[in-house]
Amino acid sequence: MKKLPSLDVTQTYEGFSVSLQGVWVKESIQKLDLAFSTLTCKPKASYTFDLSGITDFDTHGIMLILHHTKKLEAQGCSIFKIGASESLEKLLSICELHYPKEKVEEKKELFILSFLENVGKDLFEGYKTLSSFFAFTGELTHFVIAAFFKPFTIRLKATLYHIEQSGAGALPIILLTSFLIGIVIAYQGATQLEKFGANIFIVEMVTISAVRELAPLLTAIVIAGRSASAYAAQIGVMKITDEVDAMSSMGFSPWNFLVLPRLFALIISLPLLVFFADIISVFGGMVIATTKLDVSFVEFIDRIKQTVALKHLIIGLIKAPIFGCIIATIGCFRGFQIDSSTESVGKYTTISVVNAIFWVIAVDAIISVLLTEMGL
Amino acid sequence: MKNHVIIEAKNIVTTFGRNVIHDGINFKIQKGEIFGLLGGSGSGKTTLLREMIMLQKTRAGQMLILGTDVQTASSKMAQKLRQKWGVLFQFGALFTSLTILENVTIAMREYTDLPDWLIEESALMKLSMVGLPPKVANMYPSELSGGMKKRAGLARALALDPKLLFLDEPTSGLDPQSARAFDELILTLRDTLGITVVMVTHDKDTIANVLDRFVILGNKIVLFEGTMELLKQTTNDELKKFLS
Numbered sequence: 235m236k237k238l239p240s241l242d243v244t245q246t247y248e249g250f251s252v253s254l255q256g257v258w259v260k261e262s263i264q265k266l267d268l269a270f271s272t273l274t275c276k277p278k279a280s281y282t283f284d285l286s287g288i289t290d291f292d293t294h295g296i297m298l299i300l301h302h303t304k305k306l307e308a309q310g311c312s313i314f315k316i317g318a319s320e321s322l323e324k325l326l327s328i329c330e331l332h333y334p335k336e337k338v339e340e341k342k343e344l345f346i347l348s349f350l351e352n353v354g355k356d357l358f359e360g361y362k363t364l365s366s367f368f369a370f371t372g373e374l375t376h377f378v379i380a381a382f383f384k385p386f387t388i389r390l391k392a393t394l395y396h397i398e399q400s401g402a403g404a405l406p407i408i409l410l411t412s413f414l415i416g417i418v419i420a421y422q423g424a425t426q427l428e429k430f431g432a433n434i435f436i437v438e439m440v441t442i443s444a445v446r447e448l449a450p451l452l453t454a455i456v457i458a459g460r461s462a463s464a465y466a467a468q469i470g471v472m473k474i475t476d477e478v479d480a481m482s483s484m485g486f487s488p489w490n491f492l493v494l495p496r497l498f499a500l501i502i503s504l505p506l507l508v509f510f511a512d513i514i515s516v517f518g519g520m521v522i523a524t525t526k527l528d529v530s531f532v533e534f535i536d537r538i539k540q541t542v543a544l545k546h547l548i549i550g551l552i553k554a555p556i557f558g559c560i561i562a563t564i565g566c567f568r569g570f571q572i573d574s575s576t577e578s579v580g581k582y583t584t585i586s587v588v589n590a591i592f593w594v595i596a597v598d599a600i601i602s603v604l605l606t607e608m609g610l
Numbered sequence: 611m612k613n614h615v616i617i618e619a620k621n622i623v624t625t626f627g628r629n630v631i632h633d634g635i636n637f638k639i640q641k642g643e644i645f646g647l648l649g650g651s652g653s654g655k656t657t658l659l660r661e662m663i664m665l666q667k668t669r670a671g672q673m674l675i676l677g678t679d680v681q682t683a684s685s686k687m688a689q690k691l692r693q694k695w696g697v698l699f700q701f702g703a704l705f706t707s708l709t710i711l712e713n714v715t716i717a718m719r720e721y722t723d724l725p726d727w728l729i730e731e732s733a734l735m736k737l738s739m740v741g742l743p744p745k746v747a748n749m750y751p752s753e754l755s756g757g758m759k760k761r762a763g764l765a766r767a768l769a770l771d772p773k774l775l776f777l778d779e780p781t782s783g784l785d786p787q788s789a790r791a792f793d794e795l796i797l798t799l800r801d802t803l804g805i806t807v808v809m810v811t812h813d814k815d816t817i818a819n820v821l822d823r824f825v826i827l828g829n830k831i832v833l834f835e836g837t838m839e840l841l842k843q844t845t846n847d848e849l850k851k852f853l854s
Contacts, residue, residue: 259771260718
């Protein structure tokens with residue numbers, strides 16, 4: 235039978251004799267700690283710890299003994315340890331050697347100071363991010379121009395791979411969302427137009443809003459969610475596993491191998507995706523126009539030819555590569571910001587998507603205002 | 611109770627797709643032993659280690675650890691077993707979102723009801739044991755070098771005073787001096803706490819000075835099982851490569 239862990243104190247004429255017994259392992263620590271707290275210190279007394287009764291021990295038990303004997307020692311008591319078995323003696327001396335001399339304490343600061351510190355840090359971080367983003371876009375522009383002068387340095391295979399992944403792969407979800415958006419605009423418009431008996435105007439409403447604004451914007455948002463995150467995570471993990479460093483040390487520029495293929499892939503595939511989105515969203519509108527407003531497919535298409543100017547389609551398609559450029563640049567930039575911690579992968583991947591979507595919408599707003607002011 | 615078998619591998623077969631890694635591996639590890647898994651690259655040492663700690667499934671055969679077949683253990687049994695061993699991964703595998711001190715204390719906080727001060731002191735003591743200065747305690751893994759991460763990983767593996775310690779190439783990436791200190795530490799822990807150590811290693815000095823017994827894996831089977839003395843008598847050319 236295992237002996238219950240215990241601690242017996244007897245007073246001798248030399249001082250105190252403390253007999254430790256039983257198993258001194260982590261499971262019995264709580265009880266033993268309590269027993270120790272009854273051990274009061276008489277200044278300058280001598281304590282003899284008899285360790286011969288300890289049947290089993292681990293480092294936690296030993297730390298408990300050390301903790302309390304050190305406390306007694308600090309109060310001027312003299313401590314003797316006797317009767318330890320060979321292995322206990324050995325572990326005891328190792329633990330004593332490595333006993334933490336000072337507590338490692340986290341600095342506690344005034345709330346207002348840490349608040350100011352955090353604000354300052356954030357501001358400085360923001361400034362640093364902004365300047366490194368400018369540096370990134372600058373370098374990117376340099377490599378893009380260089381690539382135009384030496385087209386054979388463009389990694390065609392990688393570019394095609396990314397067109398397939400980010401472009402063709404996104405087609406189903408983009409078709410579905412743009413179809414639904416076409417339905418939504420037409421449906422909302424239909425109830426209003428019906429009141430005025432202006433059923434036929436559904437054509438202009440759906441077609442212009444879809445091809446000029448909604449299809450490009452929606453496509454860009456879907457791609458930002460899909461590809462900005464993917465680019466950031468891919469490049470970030472490559473950074474963590476030192477692949478990026480390995481590349482540069484072998485003379486393969488990460489710009490040519492990682493960034494340009496992704497950038498070109500999105501610049502090429504976004505207008506194509508937008509074109510598909512245009513067709514399908516208008517089709518969605520047509521379906522509602524037929525069922526709700528009795529405007530047949532033929533009437534609808536005839537009306538598009540007569541009243542909807544080609545410029546709306548072209549404006550929508552011109553915006554697409556700009557959005558692609560924004561998404562790829564932000565995705566890659568955030569990817570290169572990822573450092574060695576796994577947490578930063580999640581952080582910068584999220585930021586990349588949020589940034590990309592925000593800038594797509596912001597740039598769309600700017601273009602929209604500019605073009606309208608210019609009378610287009 | 612002497613010569614108590616802690617780990618027993620019976621006819622282990624492992625395959626990755628069509629690729630056969632192990633084809634009938636057998637060995638026994640006794641209590642208190644420092645046992646080595648040796649073999650060339652691709653011989654499946656780390657895979658075998660991962661099978662012991664339930665990170666990978668075997669295709670066939672039994673892996674008995676402390677009398678439990680880990681391949682068929684219930685999740686409750688498995689969870690119990692996991693608290694009895696400590697694992698050091700090849701690159702430390704520290705949690706990057708936690709400080710070094712938190713990395714070492716997390717298991718103690720989760721699985722024991724030790725008082726906070728004792729958890730902290732034990733953790734600091736263990737960091738010091740593996741040769742890390744106290745100032746690293748509040749640092750994050752990304753601020754440490756590879757060798758230091760490994761030491762911190764060992765401190766984390768030792769946190770609960772496990773009876774069984776699995777080490778994946780503990781001395782690789784350490785400077786020779788630290789590697790020998792690491793060996794010393796393993797020996798002391800075995801002598802004082804009576805733990806059993808299973809390690810994958812390539813380090814010739816570790817093999818010669820620390821290991822009690824070892825197996826050499828190759829050609830999908832165990833080529834050799836025994837002590838260094840036994841290996842020295844071998845006439846097999848393939849095995850002689852392991853003698854330096």
